[in-house]
Structures are given as C-alpha cells and as structure tokens.
Amino acid sequence: MYQRKIYLIIIVILGVLGAGVTALLTYQQVELHLRNKLAANVGMLSTKVDAQLDRFSQLPTILADDPRLLPLLRSALNGKPLPEQSFQSINQQLKSWAGHLKAEAIYLQALDGLTLASSNWLLDDSFVGQNFHYRPYFQQAKSGEKGHYFALGAHSHKRGYYFSAPVKDGHHTIGVLTVKVDLSIIEDVWHFDGLEYVLSDNHGVIFYSSETNWLYHSLIKLPENIRDSIIQSRQYGQTELTPLTQYPTLASITDHPIHNLPLPQPKGSKIFLLSHHQMAKNGWHLYGLVPQSAIIPYLLQAVMMFAAVYSLLCVAIHSWWQTYRARQALSRLNRGLEKKIAKRTDKLLTTNRELKHLLEQYERSQEELKQTQTELIQAAKLATLGELSASINHEINQPLTAIRTYAENSQKLLTKQRYETVGINLREITQLSVHTAGIIARLKVFSRKSVLSPQTACTDVTAAIHSAVSLLNTNIVNQGVTLKIEPLQQPTLIAIDRIQFEQVLINLLTNSLHAVRSSRHPQIGIRGWRVENQFACQVWDNGAGLEQEQLAQIFEPFYTTKTDGLGLGLAISRRLVHAHHGQLTAENRPQGGAAFTLLFPIQPTGSQ
Template structure:
C-alpha cells in the first residue's frame, strides 16, 4: 500500500513538474519571440523610414529647376514637352524611383518619366489625389495608394512648382514600395503595414492585403473606395476589435479573415513616423509548441531515468535544487542586463553632451571665420586707408606750419581760420577711422536682424571709394527708394556688399574703362541688390563651383569669401546668386526680405 502510494506520489510529482516545465518553456519562448519581433519591427521601421526620407526632399530640390517652369508657362510647346520628358526620365533613372511626373495646377499630367511607356501618366488628371491638393497649398505632399494607371502600389512625394510667388504646377515622385521586400527578406516572422485607418497595404501574406485590422464602419469603407486608394477591395476585418487603439495595446490576438479560423499570434507594433503608418509583426503561438514539446519530452525522459536510479525523495530534492539554480541564473541575467542598460544610458547622455559641445564650438568657429574674413578684407583695403588718412594729415601739417609763421607776425585772425581748418581735417580723419572701426567690430549675435539698406550701401561705397578712385574705376549706384529696411544685420550686410565690390574691382583690373555698379530693385515682400561689373565675366564651369568652400580662381586667397557671403545671406532667409550682366561681365544678386515699420525680423 505504501509502495503504491509512493509510486503514485512520484508519478504525480513527475506530471506536475512536467506541466510546470512546459508552462515555463512556453512562457520563455513567448517572451523570446516577443523580444525578437519587437527588435525586428523596430529595425524595419528604421530602415523603411531612412529609405523614405532619402526620397522625401528630392521633389523639393528638383522643383527649382527652371526647365520645369518653362514648360508650365508654355504647356503646348512640343519641343519643351519632349525635352522635359527626357529630363524626367534621366532623373528617374538616376534616382532609381518608379515614376517622376509633372502636373499643371489643374492636376493634368504634362510630362512624365514614363511618357513613352504603354502605361504612361501623361494626359491623366490626378487633382483628386491628396498629395496634389497638399502641394497646391504650398506644402510637401505625401501619400500612399494603389496606382490607377499602373495598378502598382507606391508612395508619392510631391512639391509645388513656384514661378515667382505663384504655384504653377506640382512635381511628384512615386516610389515603388517593393523595397520593403528586400528589407524583410531576412526576417523570420510575418508582418504588415497599415494606414491610419488600419487598412493593410503591405504584408508578407497576400490574403491580408487591402483588408482592415479593425472593423470599419460602412461610411469609412465607402470613403476609402471613393478615393480609389485600394481599388475595389472588400476591406474585411482581420480581428474582432472595433478600434485600432485596442489592437496597438495587445501583446497577443487572434488574426485572420472572417471566413477562416483565426490563429492566435504574438504581436508587436510601432509607429512609422509622419505618414501615420504602423508596422505590425506577428508570430503564431503555435510556433512555440515544437519547442515546448521537445522540452517536455526531454524533461519526462530525464525524470523517468532519474526515478529508476534514485528514490523519489532524492529526485524531489534534485528537482528543487535545479529549479533554485535556474531561478538564480535568471536573476543574474536580469541583473546583468539591467546593469548593461544603465551603462548604455550613461554613454548616451555623454554622447548627447559631446554633440552639444561640438555644435557650440562649430558655431563659435563659424563666427570667428566671418570676423577673420572681414579683417582680411580690411587688409586688402589698407592701401586705400593709408591714402585717405595721408591726404588730410598732409594738409594738417601745412596749416600747422603756416599757423606758426602767422603767430610770429601776430596775424591771429588768420591763425584762427587755420585752426578751424585743422579741426575739420581732424574730424575727417576721425570719420575715416570710425568707418573702418565699425566694419571691423565683431557681430552682436543677440542683436535684431534689421538693417538700413541705405546705410549699408553708403558705408560700403565709402570704404571702397579711395581704392576705386586710385584704380580709375567708375561707380554707378541706383536706388529707387530711400529708407529701405531689410531682414539682415547692418555690419554683416556691409561685409557682403564690400566683398562683392572688392571682387568686382579685381575683375575689371585689365578692362580699358572699368566700371562697377550697384542697382537696387524693390518688390512687395523682398529687395534685390545687384552688384555688377564690365569685366571679362565668369564661365559656366566656374559658376557651378564659385560658392563652394576653398574654390578660387585667384593666385592668392583661400576661396572662402563668397562661401561666407552666401552663408551670411542665407542665415537671414535670403539668397545670393551669380549671373551674366546684359552688357558683359558678372552680376551678383542678393535677395532679402523687405521689412516695413512694425515688422519683426526673422
């Protein structure tokens, strides 16, 4: 009786321990699967976000090409249509994108990279697409949809074509999202990507495509079908949930089409960014059973063999010791991983601090470089400084010597006249020194960016006047209005204009009748300052690199002057461009925001 009870107890203990091992193994495998899919979903999100970010700014850059604007101005020109189709085709090939196409402001496609393909976008109107409507509002457009013409899934990036202050068209780039397949090739579990309504537009399983994670209302389904975003899909729900927020909070759920048995899966999801997409990763819980079965069989075999060798009491003691050891190891792993996480957080904080220090040093170096450029320019103007000061000094000496002689003759009225002349000459020298002192001082970074255009141009011309007179250069200055205010710092704007004048004086050194001009054009929201010369001009190759750091055509110089000038202008929201002057020579154009009384500088 006792033996039978003992055996029953051993068997009961064995069954109990087997169930515990199976449960523990299942829990461990489930946690491991959850950790793996969380990591892999995060990796997919990072790679896909980076891939989409690579394309997001391309329409912004390409939309500034003047060739696109010319076609929008003359949309019926066969030559411009042919040239623009070829241009878009070349761009599309270089970008390795799906399609690149240009629409007018009514949504009609005028030119496309696939103009010669059977499924050409040319002639199709896409004014109902949200990416077109976003671009017409002056915004960057982003949208995912199933192509109406190509029947291919794709993500669309768009940007308006600005002709002056008017939007005349929209440039759109379509990216084939088959890149997700290449990113996902090495993953071990199923995935899907859903839009903000929960509609699946990309999945590792074809039957999930264009279905909904949650239960959609009839109006929602009608709106989706009317947008033609996913064709005529049935939009069946893959889960029993009515709200996406409930799905996002789940660690496990039952997934599948309504007409099939839904399987229980572990789930992890993450937001994909500004597009509003979410990436979901799934592993069926049934994948854990082979591991659990193997673990249970191993334990049962081990337990059976142990029972045959040892007594039930020894078996129980060893089992307890083993479980205690497993718990200790688990606690050690948890402690080790916690310490590793704390160390990683410390390193991250140190990296952030190092990055902030580097940014601060970079800004300081940039300001010092601008100051060094100003001082270098003063060095180039030193000859004219010397000439401007020597003239009044020579006159002062003559008046002084004359006054001494008049004092001996007691002609005090004449001496008084000489002293008045000396006082005016001293004021002239002080004014010359003050101009160069103001120009050489460091910029107050906390000052308001509000500059008088009259003062900046007048000061620049005064600083350059002596040098231009010495070289026989004629100056032409045209300003249609007085009292113009622009969004810039006066000293830095003066530095830019003076640098352009100095470059112009060097360009006309070998010109028979050298001439340099400054012309101001005013518009409602901006002011353009044109600095031109009648020198030999600049070739097209030099124009492409003239604003690049360390690029120079001079025998002496670092090639940083124009780079610094453009950087200064762009910091105030303006632009600096080079072109050919109509009468020959080069022309630099500074464009800045115009300010009125009461306007706040940017």
C-alpha cells in the same frame, strides 16, 4: 506489489506536475523572448523603412527647383503649346532622374491636375494626359506644401508611395512635381523568417503585408463614413475593406497582444503574438506577428528534456534505493553470518585440534610404517643371505683351505731352505686373502641396513650386476646353470640405490635358480637395453614359466610357490622399484620360461 503500484502512481503524478510546471515556465520565458525579439525586429524594420522613404521625401522639392521645368508649365498656363522637341527633352530629363533615383515614376502636372510630362511616357500605362487632381498629394502640393500619400496606381494598380512638391515661378505655384516610389523596398529589408508583418495607415487599412491574404483589409471595423470616403478616393482600388477583427479602434488591438487572425484556406486561422510600432512621420502603423505555435517546439524540447532528466533522476533514486535496501539486507545477512561463523569457528577450532591430534598420530604411524618397511627389507636381505649361507660358506672355506695348505707347505719348504718357492706360496696366500676379504666386504655391504627413499645416489648397472652374480656364483655352478650376461654397449647409470638394486637382482636370480631346478639344460640370462630416456634390465630363465593365476598374484605380499618361502621377496622388490619411479613386470617367454623386466629412469652422465 500494491505498494509498488502506489509508488509508480506517485512518480507518474509528480512527473506530470513537473512537466506541466516546466511547460508553463518555458511558455512564459519563450513568449517573453519572442515578444522582445519581435519588438526589436519591428523597430528595426520601421527604421529601415523610414530611412528608405527619407531618401525620397526631399527629392521632389529639389527637383522642382530645376528651371527646365518652367517653360512647359508656363506654356500650359498661357495656353501656348511648346515645340515637340522641348516636350521630348523634359520627358527624357524625367526619365533620367527616375533611373538614377530608382523611382517608379516622376511626372509633372499642371494646376488642373493634368499630367504634362512623365518618365514613363513611352509605356502603355503612361501618366501623360492623365488627370490626378483628386489625389491628396496633388492637393497638398498645389496649396504650396509638400505632399506624401500611399495609394494604388489608378491605372497600373501598383502599390506606391507618392512624394510631391509645388513648382514655383517666383512666388507663384504654377505646377506640381510628383515622385512615385515602389514600396517593394519593405520586402528588400525584411529578412526575418517565421515572422509576419503588417503595415497599415492611420485608419487601420493594411496596404502592405507578408501575408497577401490580409492586403487591403482593415485591422478594425471601420466606421461607415470613413470606409465610404476611402473607397471613393480609390486609394486602395475597388476593395471592400473587410475587417479582420471586430475591434473598434487600433488602440484596442495594441492593448491585446494575442490575436486570432484569419489565414487563406485551407489554413483557417491562427493565433499570433503581436508587437506594434507607430511610424509618426508617415502616420502609419507597423505590426509584427509571430505564430503562437512557434512556442510549441520550445515547449516540446523543454518537456522532453525534463522527461529525460526526470527519468534519469527516477532511475538514480531507484538505483540508490535498491542499493540501500541491498546494503541493509547485506548488513543483516552479515550479522547473521557473523553469529554463524562464530559458532562454526568454535566447532572448527575443536575439529582442528582433533585433526591435529589425528595428523600427529598419522605421522607417528607413517614413521612406524617406514621403520617397519625398512626392517622388513632388511629381514628380506637377511633371509636371502640365509638362503645363500651354504654357497657363501663354500666361497669362504675354499680360499681358507688353500691358505692353510700353502702355509703348511711353506713351513716345510723353509726347513729345506727353498725360499723362492716359499715366496710363491706367500703371494698365493695374499691373493686368496684379498679374494676372501672381497667376499666378506660384499656380504657386509649387502647386509647393511638401507633407507627406502627416492632421493638416492645413482647406480652403475654393470657393476651392480657383477656384484649380485658374484654372491650367487657358487649356487649357479653347483646347479650347473648356464648364466648368459649380455654386455652393455656403454656405461649406464640408473636412479636407484646400489644396495637396493642388487637386492632386487639377487631376489630375481634366486627365483630363477629355483625355477630351473627341474630343467635338463638350465639357463639364466641378464640383458639390458635403452628405451628412450629409460633403461630396461631383464632377468630370464628357461624354467616351467608362470601360470595365469601366478602372473596375477605374483607381486602380492605372502604369495609364494615355494614350500619354505615367505612370499615377500617380489613384493618388496616391486616396492623398492616403485619408490625410485621404476617399474617391475613379469611375463612368460615364447621360448619357455619366465622373464622379469626392470625399467628405471636414466641418470645423466656425470651424476653421482
């Protein structure tokens, strides 16, 4: 148990270390990936912004060459007012240019900075009559150069980028044409979810950002003189230019790629990864930022994958170790079993030899038993023949006496030449000889030794009954017994050897003859009937019947009610019947007397 706890602690420690290493490597890889992605997105945004601004940078110079602007500027320079129609025509032209170029406003200024005409002259915040001489873009164009400048509108307070160009009459500058562009174009080209961007001027003042809370704040702590100068120029309106960080220069921010920047309440602050791109044409700085928390899902995913793989690995190792231990235990068990099996095999071999010897003895005993049973059956038949010897002698002596009488008579008739009568006598002698030969043949067949086996030929019931009755005919007649044999409606074959079946019938008839000796009108009957696929044969008598004790013991060997009997007849008969899958039962008849019923399977017609 203690060892198992140690293993568990080691597994947990290795898992924690592995998870930590996985998290560290994942953090480094994801951070590098996000930095590269951020740098690519910032570069793409810078390129798009430059492309959008480049569309407008040359427009003021091209539009300033339009001669339709000169009359209004000349009149302002000379102090002569133009007709209202000319004034409206120039305003319409500026409006048309602004609509086609999608500029927020296009306006024309005199050399003193006063706006003479504007594309928004009909709006409430029209530039007409406003003086923007303090704007740097106006000063640059007045001096003959192209001007560009970002600032909030002095009246509209809308962010815009101003492009200006001098309007010349010959070689002399007589006015300034300015195009104001709405910097919402940055929002149109920025399509990077989860990434923040910041656009600042060369001083670090944020004038465009995806996070509105950062607008008109400075990325660094501005020097007081620069801060006051920007506030006085009203470039960003009435703002305090609060710093977001305490870095002294923009280079310091670039040197530190991770920054903690404040967010609007209740968010507090958040740590960002930063990427910088300088827009040299405009003097701006574009920063892309991605929350460091964006790495957390990747870390969790990596740690969960490591945990899953580590768990599976632990399960696999545990399973392998359990299998290895089980195999070792099984190997030890097998070796032990092999030794035990070797010992037991020797014992089994000895036991098998003894068992084989016992089986041989058993087989010899079975053969001896079969032989004994066969001899016992034969002895029972011979005993039956002994009991029938008197009637058999009578059956044979009668035809022999008649034959002698016919022979002596025929000798006398021959002397008298009564040949016809002699022929009649000879025919009678022949018939008596055949009858005697039949009796002897039946005795010979009945006395033949038979084998007790269920694999025997089938027997015709009617023929077997008549053969058995013929052997007992003299006893039946001498006792004055009435024999009733109910004829069978159709020939029936049963599965038993004929000799053995006749032996059973003779035994039952002999017992019936013994039972009716004291009856006034002795009767013995034989009847048969079908019971589904079986045949029932019953031998009955009208004797005294059987007592209950006799019914319980009548089929037991050596049980007899005769003074001179062996008590084997019914036991052997039942044995013969059972050997052929039959049944032998005894019962008392309601009319008086006993009945013995034989039940045998019926053989199909045509069987031998």
